[in-house]
Amino acid sequence: MFSMACKTQIVPFFFSITIHFFLLLIIDSASSQQILTIESRSNPAASEDCNNRWIHIRNLPSRFNLDLLTNCSEYPVFDDFCPYLANHGLGQKTHARSRSWYRTDPLLLELIFHRRILEYPCLTNDPGVANAIFLxxxxxxxxxxxxxxxxxxxxSQHGxxxxxxxxxxxxxxxxxxxGHDHFLVMARPAWDFSQPLSNDPPIWGTSFLELPEFYNLTALVPEGRPWPLQEHAVPYPTSFHPQNLSYFQAWIQRVKRSRRTSLILFAGGGGIGSAPNIRRSIRNECDNSTINSNISSSFNIIQSNVLHSKLCHIVDCSNGICEHDPIRYMKPMLQATFCLQPPGDTPTRRSTFDAITAGCIPVFFEESSAKTQYGWHLPADKFAEFSVFIPKEEVVFKGLKILDVLMGIPRSEVRRMRQSVIELIPRVMYRRHGSSLGLRSKTDAFDIAIDGALQTIRDKLGNMLEH
Known part of the structure; x- marks a missing residue:
């Protein structure tokens, strides 16, 4: 009895001490890194490459960032995100020998971005010469x-x-x-910050993006609204964060060599209710394809000269069981030709970027799931080169079969699409902080987001001068 009582007292205390010690390491490391980087890069004559690219990191009190991490276990209705603070927000490695894979929580994109921007080569400690101010x-x-x-x-007080x-x-x-030259990262869909100030009582979300005080701010979010005012969408972080070029290239080779034994894959939850929706249609079609395959005299299905042992594979990710366990879905994605990306509570999905990382061709059912979102990272005029679009209304209400559409795509076209998907992998990954110089030559999701934010700010300031 005594030992059990001691255990219940000691474990929470030890965990609390560990978290606070870890946060102190983050603070010390981040502060010293920021000072060294700013001092070494703040000379405007240091590099012509920094013309119109200087960024000043606003010195905010820690209550606006690092102190918030000490509350990581205080929201049981949401989740306890303490376990995912390791490695400056990348999370713990998926296993001890892992070199590039982590249990990354999308909520910690703000911490990941903060750590990466400390390595940005064009930082200045003089806000007067900065082209942009990062909050x-x-x-x-x-x-x-x-x-x-x-x-x-x-x-309504948020912000x-x-x-x-x-x-x-x-x-x-x-x-x-x-504020036109200021930008920040907000690691939730813009909808969560867009509650009208007139809502009384509040319904859902905060009103940060509705505050007139922040109308001029540029916000980088994982999902924007259809009418982008302040925000621009950037990729959700996946679990893939290589630290050098050889690890990145090894993954690319694995993606290229992987045998695609499933025609389509859906990794997700939902679709089990009686109401008609795209996820229910996917589950019904997948269940029927499995039954037909079992009845067939040959389990192997040959279509378009491609051999698949499965027409449809579902990885059930209900109740968030896949969110921090990429092993559950990445191997099936490596083995699939097409990965279905139906909308859920909101149009976008982290799974879109998991699929691209696995070389699996994404299939969208709404344009707002990606095409109208990630213009910086996934050019809208090239979507037909790396993805398939099937309107959800055609599937849910008119009986269009997803399998019929995908089986009708010629093998040569599938091969070209997969190559285009593989070429997108560096554009949607967030490489590990402190990565090698060789890997830094690959423009990643962070680099593209920074360039996009700088261009947006240049355009806004240019419009101000014109008017």
């Missing part, structure tokens, strides 16, 4: 107290503390362009 504010993590915590009825700080501490930085 290292963990907006999505801070929003948890309004979405799931004690401040649920005060969601006001930050704005008051920006107005009181070196106000000239904000006032120089009235």
């Amino acid at each position: 290292p504010y963990y907006a999505a993590i801070d929003s948890l107290r309004y979405l799931y915590g004690p401040d649920v009825n005060s969601s 006001m503390d930050l704005f008051e700080f920006l107005q009181s501490d070196e106000p000239g930085i904000w006032e120089r362009h009235m």
Whole structure:
């Protein structure tokens, strides 16, 4: 009895001490890295490559970022994200010998982005010469107290503390362009920050993006609204974060060599209710294809000169069981030709980027799932080269069979599409911080997001001058 009582007291205390020690390491490492990087890169004559690319990282009090991580276990209705803080937000490795794979939580994109921007080669400690100002504010993590915590009825206040700080501490930085040159990362869909200020009582979400104080801000989010005002969509982080070029190239070779034994794969949950929707249609069609395959005298299905041992494979990811366990779905994705990306609670899915990483051709059912979202990373005019689009209404209400559409694509076209998907892999991955110089030659999702933010800010400032 005594030993059990001691255990229940010691384990939470030890875990708390471990988390706080870990956060101190983050703070010390990040601070020293930032000082060294800024001092070494802040000379405008250092490199012509930095022309119009200088970024100043706003010095925010730790209550706006690192302190928020100490509350990682305080939102039981949401989740305990303490286990995923390791490796500066990449999470723990999937197994001890893993070289590139981590149990990454998408919520920690803000921490991942913060760590990566400390390595950006064009940082300046002089906001007066900066082309853009980065706010290292963990907006999505801070929003948890309004979405799931004690401040649920005060969601219109989300962001006001930050704005008051920006107005009181070196106000000239904000006032120089009235926030048009500022940007930040918000690791939740823009819908979660778009509750109208007039909602009383609040329904869902905070009102950060509805505050007039932040109308001029540029926000990088994993999913934007159809009418992008302040936000631009960037890829969800996957679990693949290589640290050098050889690890990256080894993965690419594995993707190219992988035998695609399943025609289509759906990794996800939902679709088990009686209401008609695209996920239910997918499950019904997949179940029927399995029955027909078992009845067939030959289990191997030959279509378009391609041999598949399965027409349809479902990886059930209900209740979030796949979210931090990429082993569950990455191997099936490596073995599939097409990966279905039906919308869920919102149009976009992290699975889209998992599929691309596995060289699996994504199949979309709404244009807002990717085509109208990730213009920086997935050019809209090239979607037909690397993906398939099937309108969900045609499937759910008109009986169009997904299998018929995909089986009708010639083998040569499938081969070209897969090659296009593989070429996209570096554009949607976030390489590990501290990666090798060789790997840094590959433009990744972070690099593209930074370039996109800088161009957006240049366009906004240019419009201001014209008017």
